Amino acid sequence: MDILHHQYDLVKDSRQVVLHYCSAMTDEHFNVPVNNFGRGSIKTTLLHVCNTYLYWLSQFALNKEETFYQPDDINSVVDLTACFLKADEVVVEFLNAFKDPEEIITGYVSLYETNYDFGVLKLFTHVITHEFHHKGQVMSMGRILGYTPPDADILRF
Template identity: 35%
Template sequence: MNTAFQGQYELILEARAALLDYCATLRPADFTAPVPVFNNSSMRDLLVHVAGAYTVWLGEVGLRREVQRPAASRVPDVAAVRALFTEVDALLTDFMRHYASRWQEPMLFDFSRQAKTLTLMPLQLFTHVVTHEFHHKGQVLSMSRQLGYMPVDTDVIRF
């Protein structure tokens, strides 16, 4: 496996852990509460959406597996979100092993949900899901602020 990408994912795991540790301090009802300015999504909903993106892009598209997107209704709390991301971590390990020496090799990937075939590098799939996670991580923190909380630093480099 490529140790640079493993190292990068370790940093992502630490940042994700900081976010989930923070979410565990919130009232459970607030964690699952719809936030109107975010299209009535909850913090939980966005985190499940992020896990689903990893599942689809790395599992279905990247590894050509039949996958099911996780349903937010089956993920009631932060502990269940952590469990969901444990599955994502295993998927990412499989993805890294599968493409260990071909990160920058253009390949054809079927995106059946859109009936499209895309020419992508595995590096693009990895980068897509990671940047997607960080985009929504910021939204989760903004949602918590909307609900009256003071977000913590969840960046890769934290002070």
């Protein structure tokens, strides 16, 4: 699945732009809830993204016990970057464990208290598109707080 490794490298490159953008924010703006955004603050939105990688790829697919990051664990963008390094490790482990993108993984989803079947490609696609969805929210939240968002798409000009 070399193409998926390469695709994730593009995701990480885009993420670095977002984290750099966030590093220019005041601590107050990084932590303040922004109205009308479901995850609250920029910090908690990005933390949710990180935890989603851990949940779906590690806990669900690899059947590992995971400790999820809590908002009180994170005091800065540097701390958040370390969380994403853990997510990166999980992605590599997931892609190395499941070589066939069509392979079906059965796992337990505690929210619904039942097992579900998902393909490797579907799980991988879910976590990266989920990150991009929330990346857009982070950029909008930053704009609301007075920051001009950079171009953080995969294609940048």
